[in-house]
Amino acid sequence: MTRPAKRATSVDVARAAGVSQTTVSFVLNNKPGQTIPEETRRRVLEAAKRLDYRPHASARALAAGRSDIVLFSMPYLPISVSAGRFAEEFATALAGHGLTMVAHLAGVHGRSLADVCASVDASALVGLEEFAPDTVSALRRVGVAAVFSLGGGSAVPDRLIGRLQAEHLISRGHRRLGYALPGQRAPRRMATERLLGMEEACTDAGCAPPAALTVDLLTTDAARAVAEWQAQSVTAVAAYNDETALAVLAGARARNLTVPGELAVIGVDDIPTATLAVPPLTTIAFDLSHAARHAAEAVAAALRGGEAQQPELASRPHVVERDSA
Amino acid sequence: MTRPAKRATSVDVARAAGVSQTTVSFVLNNKPGQTIPEETRRRVLEAAKRLDYRPHASARALAAGRSDIVLFSMPYLPISVSAGRFAEEFATALAGHGLTMVAHLAGVHGRSLADVCASVDASALVGLEEFAPDTVSALRRVGVAAVFSLGGGSAVPDRLIGRLQAEHLISRGHRRLGYALPGQRAPRRMATERLLGMEEACTDAGCAPPAALTVDLLTTDAARAVAEWQAQSVTAVAAYNDETALAVLAGARARNLTVPGELAVIGVDDIPTATLAVPPLTTIAFDLSHAARHAAEAVAAALRGGEAQQPELASRPHVVERDSA
DNA sequence: ATGAAAGCGCTAACAG
DNA sequence: CTGTTAGCGCTTTCAT
Numbered sequence: 001m002t003r004p005a006k007r008a009t010s011v012d013v014a015r016a017a018g019v020s021q022t023t024v025s026f027v028l029n030n031k032p033g034q035t036i037p038e039e040t041r042r043r044v045l046e047a048a049k050r051l052d053y054r055p056h057a058s059a060r061a062l063a064a065g066r067s068d069i070v071l072f073s074m075p076y077l078p079i080s081v082s083a084g085r086f087a088e089e090f091a092t093a094l095a096g097h098g099l100t101m102v103a104h105l106a107g108v109h110g111r112s113l114a115d116v117c118a119s120v121d122a123s124a125l126v127g128l129e130e131f132a133p134d135t136v137s138a139l140r141r142v143g144v145a146a147v148f149s150l151g152g153g154s155a156v157p158d159r160l161i162g163r164l165q166a167e168h169l170i171s172r173g174h175r176r177l178g179y180a181l182p183g184q185r186a187p188r189r190m191a192t193e194r195l196l197g198m199e200e201a202c203t204d205a206g207c208a209p210p211a212a213l214t215v216d217l218l219t220t221d222a223a224r225a226v227a228e229w230q231a232q233s234v235t236a237v238a239a240y241n242d243e244t245a246l247a248v249l250a251g252a253r254a255r256n257l258t259v260p261g262e263l264a265v266i267g268v269d270d271i272p273t274a275t276l277a278v279p280p281l282t283t284i285a286f287d288l289s290h291a292a293r294h295a296a297e298a299v300a301a302a303l304r305g306g307e308a309q310q311p312e313l314a315s316r317p318h319v320v321e322r323d324s325a
Numbered sequence: 326m327t328r329p330a331k332r333a334t335s336v337d338v339a340r341a342a343g344v345s346q347t348t349v350s351f352v353l354n355n356k357p358g359q360t361i362p363e364e365t366r367r368r369v370l371e372a373a374k375r376l377d378y379r380p381h382a383s384a385r386a387l388a389a390g391r392s393d394i395v396l397f398s399m400p401y402l403p404i405s406v407s408a409g410r411f412a413e414e415f416a417t418a419l420a421g422h423g424l425t426m427v428a429h430l431a432g433v434h435g436r437s438l439a440d441v442c443a444s445v446d447a448s449a450l451v452g453l454e455e456f457a458p459d460t461v462s463a464l465r466r467v468g469v470a471a472v473f474s475l476g477g478g479s480a481v482p483d484r485l486i487g488r489l490q491a492e493h494l495i496s497r498g499h500r501r502l503g504y505a506l507p508g509q510r511a512p513r514r515m516a517t518e519r520l521l522g523m524e525e526a527c528t529d530a531g532c533a534p535p536a537a538l539t540v541d542l543l544t545t546d547a548a549r550a551v552a553e554w555q556a557q558s559v560t561a562v563a564a565y566n567d568e569t570a571l572a573v574l575a576g577a578r579a580r581n582l583t584v585p586g587e588l589a590v591i592g593v594d595d596i597p598t599a600t601l602a603v604p605p606l607t608t609i610a611f612d613l614s615h616a617a618r619h620a621a622e623a624v625a626a627a628l629r630g631g632e633a634q635q636p637e638l639a640s641r642p643h644v645v646e647r648d649s650a
Numbered sequence: 651a652t653g654a655a656a657g658c659g660c661t662a663a664c665a666g
Numbered sequence: 667c668t669g670t671t672a673g674c675g676c677t678t679t680c681a682t
Contacts, residue, residue, distance in 0.1 A: 007468055009675055020653045025677060035651060054467055057446040058386040059675035062658045067383065069445060071427070077409030084402030088432040095435040100444035102396070103428040107413040110420040119425035120394060120445055121382040142379050143332055218601055276543055334659055345669045350661060360667060384659035387674045 008051040017047035024048070028055070058121075066123040066145060070094055070299060073113060073127035074103045076185040080243050082269040082288055083128070083187075086155075089289040090126075093296030099124075099303070118142040124299050126150065128187040146302040148295070151189040155295040158190050161284050161317050162197025165238035165266050168282070168319045170205045174264060177202065178229040178237035179212040180244045191240045194268070198238060210238070215247055222251025226263065230255070236264035236325060242271045242283055249277055249324065264325035279323035286317035333376040342372035349373070353380065383446075391448040391470060395419055395624060397428045398438060398452035401510040405566050407594040407613055408453070408512075411480075414614040415451075418621030424449075424628070443467040449624050451475065453512040471627040473620070476514040480620040483515050486609050486642050487522025490563035490591050493607070493644045495530045499589060502527065503554040503562035505569045508541040516565045519593070523563060535563070540572055547576025551588065555580070561589035561650060567596045567608055574602055574649065589650035604648035611642035 010028070014021040019040060026034045027044045047053075061067035072087060091101035104116045117125055117139055124146040125131075125139055136147055153159055169177055179198055181191050199209050211232050215225040226248065229237060239245035245267030249259060257263045259279055267274060270285035335353070339346040344365060352361050352369045372378075386392035397412060416426035429441045442450055442464055449471040450456075450464055461472055478484055494502055504523055506516050524534050536557050540550040551573065554562060564570035570592030574584060582588045584604055592599060595610035 007466065010677095011675080021676080022653055022678080023651085026652090029677085031678095037651070040651080052466060054443050056387070056468075056675050057444050058383040058392065059658090060677075061383040062381070062387050062660090062674090063676040063678080065658075065677090074428070077413065078403060078406055081403055084430075085432075088402065088430050091430060091433040092435050095433070100436065100441060101433070102441065102445055103399070103430065105409075105413050105416060105428065107410075108416040108420070108426070110417050111425065116425055116427065118379050119382050120427055141332065141377060143381075218598060220601055273543060276545055335661095336659080346660080347662085347670080348668060351668090354661085356662090362667075365667085381659050384674090385661075387658090387676090388660040388662080390661090390674075 007056070008053045010053070010055065012051055013044065013048045013053050016051060017043045019044060061121050066143070066303075067121045068099050069120055069122045070099050070101045070124045070126060071113075071117055071120060071122040072101050072103045073125060073129075074105045075128055075187050076106045080182075080186070080241050080269070081271045082241065086288055086292055089292035090296055093289075093293040094299065097296060097300035099296075099300060101126075112138070114138040114142050114144075117144050124148065124303055126295070126299060129189050146299060148299060148302075149189075150295055151187055151193070153193055154298070155291045156190065156286065156288075157317060158193035159197035159200075161268055161286070162194035162199075162238070163201045164197075164284055164317060164319060165194075165268065166198040166201035166205075166210070168266060169236040169238060169264060169325060170201065170207060172236070172260075172264060172325060174236035175207050176232070176234050176236075177207065177210040178225075178232070178234035179210040180225065180237055180239035180248050181212055181214045182240045182244050183214065183216040186240075194240060215239075215244055215251070217243055217247050219247065219250040219254050222247040223254040224251070226251040226255050226257065229263070230257075235262075236260075236266075239265065239267045242267035242269045242274050242281060245281055245283065245324075246273065246277055249279075249281065260323065260325050266319075266325040270320050274320075275322065277324070282322045282325040283320050284317050285320045287315040290315055332381070333378045335378070335380065337376055338369065338373050338378050341376060342368045344369060386446050391468070391628075392446045393424050394445055394447045395424050395426045395449045395451060396438075396442055396445060396447040397426050398450060398454075399428045399430045400453055400512050401431045405507075405511070405568050405594070406596045407566065410613055411617055414617035415621055418614075418618040419624065422621060422625035424621075424625060426451075437463070439463040439467050439469075442469050449473065449628055451620070451624060454514050471624060473624060473627075474514075475620055476512055476518070478518055479623070480616045481515065481611065481613075482642060483518035484522035484525075486593055486611070487519035487524075487563070488526040489522075489609055489642060489644060490519075490593065491523040491526035491530075491535070493591060494561040494563060494589060494650060495526065495532060497561070497585075497589060497650060499561035500532050501557070501559050501561075502532065502535040503550075503557075503559035504535040504537040505547075505550065505562055505564035505573050506537055506539040507565045507569050508539065511565075519565060540564075540569055540576070542568055542572050544572065544575040544579050547572040548579040549576075551576040551580050551582065554588070555582075560587075561585075561591070564590065564592045567592035567594045567599045567606060570606055570608065570649075571598065571602055574604075574606065585648065585650050591644075591650040595645050599645075600647070602649070607647045607650040608645050609642050610645045612640040615640055 126148045128151040267283040274281040451473045453476040592608040599606040
């Protein structure tokens with residue numbers, strides 16, 4: 001089943017094109033500061049294509065001193081629809097920068113993040129949560145040049161999102177708000193950031209701070225939370241994301257509350273199923289793929305030694321009004 | 326932020342231990358057929374630890390001719406709870422064999438599977454679906470030594486699972502069965518395999534073949550499917566997995582059918598939320614982590630050149646009776 | 651504008 | 667039992 005079949009090397013290409021290996025390297029990598037005549041470049045490219053040449057990643061990484069691999073630290077599964085989409089879009093955006101994203105799953109035992117980075121010779125690590133200081137130093141020791149934790153608001157304007165949710169609810173006349181935090185396993189950082197934005201908005205409007213409760217993606221758990229909110233006379237709740245909001249909706253129905261009459265609900269993400277809920281879910285939409293491109297840009301910049309690019313304003317998140325709030 | 330900090334190399338270890346680089350390589354890789362005195366081995370190990378030595382993956386791969394990286398081709402997100410757990414357990418099991426699993430997400434554009442494999446210098450690729458023939462040859466060309474598609478029944482006894490579902494339903498007196506296939510984006514192979522098992526059981530019992538319908542994870546879509554089943558006088562349905570079964574449950578409720586009275590439902594996987602459904606979901610349980618270890622073992626064997634090990638009988642899947650069927 | 655040559659860090663014959 | 671010696675395939679000065 002295993003037919004080695006000798007891969008073509010850059011020497012082969014050089015020979016086929018009648019140039020030196022150096023030249024091949026120059027044209028294939030588009031080395032700046034080199035003056036390669038069009039004719040030569042064409043010959044090399046043509047030979048490479050003809051031989052179906054693929055540079056050997058390990059050899060390249062060894063010689064260059066760093067790979068083009070970015071390891072994405074995936075949160076515990078299952079993840080939200082938009083976290084998944086973010087990862088996909090992020091990988092796509094990185095590919096545009098010549099970088100290859102590959103994921104490591106939290107929930108894998110017997111291999112630390114540093115182990116994995118070392119094994120794949122990653123030059124960057126990106127995660128949704130903050131990494132522990134000693135994890136970071138371990139990473140540096142294995143040669144990871146850049147470590148990014150998104151979710152502090154660097155990729156998505158979390159603070160603003162929370163604020164928008166609160167403002168929408170308050171504009172609808174609600175004064176006593178609730179906040180639905182995601183279940184235990186979910187990334188906490190973005191959630192607390194959004195909650196913070198909500199708290200700010202409440203303060204600004206002179207409302208009491210929101211009653212934050214963790215709600216798992218189970219009708220039973222959501223019903224419990226809804227009951228607690230009722231006890232605190234909460235009339236509207238903002239959820240960390242649409243999945244959680246959907247759970248709240250289900251919890252409200254289980255407790256026979258009308259939505260938005262007795263309890264208004266607003267989510268975040270505008271996932272496809274939000275429109276299909278009963279009632280359709282009011283939510284906050286924002287350009288996820290833009291956030292992903294933004295993050296990819298930052299990683300690429302860090303890797304090429306340059307500093308982060310300018311903020312490049314994200315399309316502002318906005319409320320998508322439907323019937324739940 | 327980027328502090329290179331010169332990593333220790335095997336030469337450093339050799340020097341520190343007062344031996345040659347070769348010896349270091351031998352003891353660190355536990356090279357068979359070598360007789361290293363305990364004392365020397367100890368010195369090397371100690372020096373390595375003291376210097377916090379980590380072999381450079383790229384260098385190792387370049388010299389050895391192959392890496393210890395296994396790329397897992399993740400299905401389109403979101404995936405089922407158990408597909409996720411499988412991936413995690415699989416990675417864990419591979420780690421036990423000294424292999425590092427890393428995932429590539431379907432849904433990433435601008436990078437083919439072969440591209441990614443080449444970029445990370447993977448020596449094996451594992452997926453849940455069959456790979457297209459030309460994909461496989463492209464993979465071979467970039468040096469991937471082993472390509473595995475689980476989901477044909479090689480990791481999980483899908484056929485048997487379908488059969489068990491049908492037999493359970495039939496034993497409950499049902500003669501007209503329905504089958505709920507997963508939504509479009511889900512891996513199809515395992516589903517068709519399970520459906521096949523179910524068909525066999527129906528034939529054996531002299532029942533009509535099951536009415537298979539695709540149902541998305543939406544109450545509305547499930548309600549539609551339930552209506553179709555009703556029209557065909559189906560009294561019991563087996564679902565591809567618990568998530569789908571849960572959707573069917575919701576669909577039945579939406580159509581005001583009692584479960585299991587008017588419609589019996591059985592899932593597969595025994596995910597945590599199965600017990601929390603109303604009524605609690607009857608399902609098929611099996612040892613997922615065993616399946617993962619089994620698959621890991623096969624990959625490790627293929628990579629070390631040996632052939633697959635003996636079947637190593639999996640713990641038989643079995644019905645977990647609850648109230649939905 | 652192009653090539654020669656020196657490694658990157660590690661493995662693996664092959665000697666001794 | 668251990669060290670010497672070649673590379674693995676590519677990048678990158680430094681000459682030419």
